Amino acid sequence: MSNYTPVELMTIAASRALSNDDVCFVGIGAPSAACNLARLTHAPDITLIYESGTIGTKPDVLPLSIGDGELCDTAVTTVPVPEMFRYWLQGGRITIGFLSAAQLDRFGNINTTVIGDYFAPKVRLPGGGGAPEIAGSCGEIYITMQQSTRGFVEKIDFFTSFGHGTGGTAREEIGLTTKGPTLLITDLAIWKPDPATREFTVVSLHPGVTREQMAKSVGWEIRYADDVETTPPPTEQELAVLRDLHARTKLAHQQPAGA
């Protein structure tokens, strides 16, 4: 299967990282597509949780928001939002938090709050939502986003969610007992933190991606693992299921406006 886009491979590679036993707190956008693709392919029993309180949801189309009715209709149970954050997230029941970012640094620290100064912003972004505590309380964090020098920066403008701080044992030092970011999946590569420094290191390049192309899309000097693998391309089944999901979603979101 050679006819696919980099974003399709990003979603598919991210979905492969999830298993049937995972309890996954799902962010909207790329994470939501990856998590539902996993559910519709190799991980039918994965538990997907959205911050609207929907636990064990199995939507037929991707939700536009984290609180679409489809999520509640197909959930095992729907709990109040305070309970969601207290019992389920803070209580330590969630194995993987799946996040995206506007700005990301080499240690997996995330900014979705502001570009520029907080009190005189160049661009005011939406903010953290559930992410600051997802980043702290989930067993581990997967991040998925497209590479660009705007997004992959040397220094983020605001710490919305803490990853590995300045690296090494930074998490332990501020009292975090969870693993933090353990996987970064982009449209060009798969990255994992170095065991000692915690700096994201490229472990796999997607088919055809060059190191030169990588350097142009990242704002820091990239570290590579000793043996960089090539990400397996999408299978026909993965691609067909993903495209079906997007087609159903597009149709559903285009139904007539009432205003």
Next chain:
Amino acid sequence: MAKFMPLRDAIAEFLHDGDEVAFEGFTHLIPHAAAHEAIRQGRRNLTLVRLTPDIIYDQMIGMGCASRIVFSYAGNPGVGLLHRLRDAVENAWPNPIEICEHSHAALANAYEAGASGLHCAIFRGYKGADLPKVNKDIKTVICPFSGEELAAVRAVRPDVSIIHAQKADRDGNVLVEGIVGVQKEAVLAAKHAVVTVEEVVDDLDVHPNACILPGWTVSAICEVPGAAHPSYAHGYYGRDNSFYLEWDRISADRELFTAWMKDNVLDETPKVFVSRVAALRSGT
């Protein structure tokens, strides 16, 4: 005890200039008709509290109702940014606005603390995050039993909370179902609560653990079918996702926004909402 009254009268009686108010609904059951009524009545200097300001506060901010906003995610969910909120924060249009920004966990806990009669919510959060540096309502406490440092935030205790719900019975007991969000906490944290409902029925016909707000916890009930549009009411009509996409265009331009608000809010009444959801009735 809940009074049944027209929405116009409820907003006039219970929401005043300078109030701290929470129009709540976590994506679901957002009380848009009530917000439009507040805009028509020209409320000013409000402190608006909501986890997700969403379109409802984008409209109120753009129409000059707010001087302060307490929130945790200021995006158009699944679409992008909130242009009117951004314009207020970045360019002080139509007026400057003070922001008090939290995470969802913090604000959900803060509502729960308000409903619990506390001034402070305590939880494990904000570790390593920058928000505590820019929001003086985020502090820390030491757990007296484990020694763990925990986040402490100011409770939310609004002057008035306004929610939408599916239905009320004739005694004013209110049923909320589906994604219940912080509806119960918002009502119980506030001095007064105004609830719009899809319908008033003889019997709520629910199981014993349903989310019910007894009539004596609510100040006013207003029957306004469709009042959540473009949000939704589970069991009645679906979310108008295409309008959320359309709002990105309408709200991006000050003149287009102002004209849209005149035609669709200032020159309208709560009665228009029922027609807005007519085509969305098949979904939930």
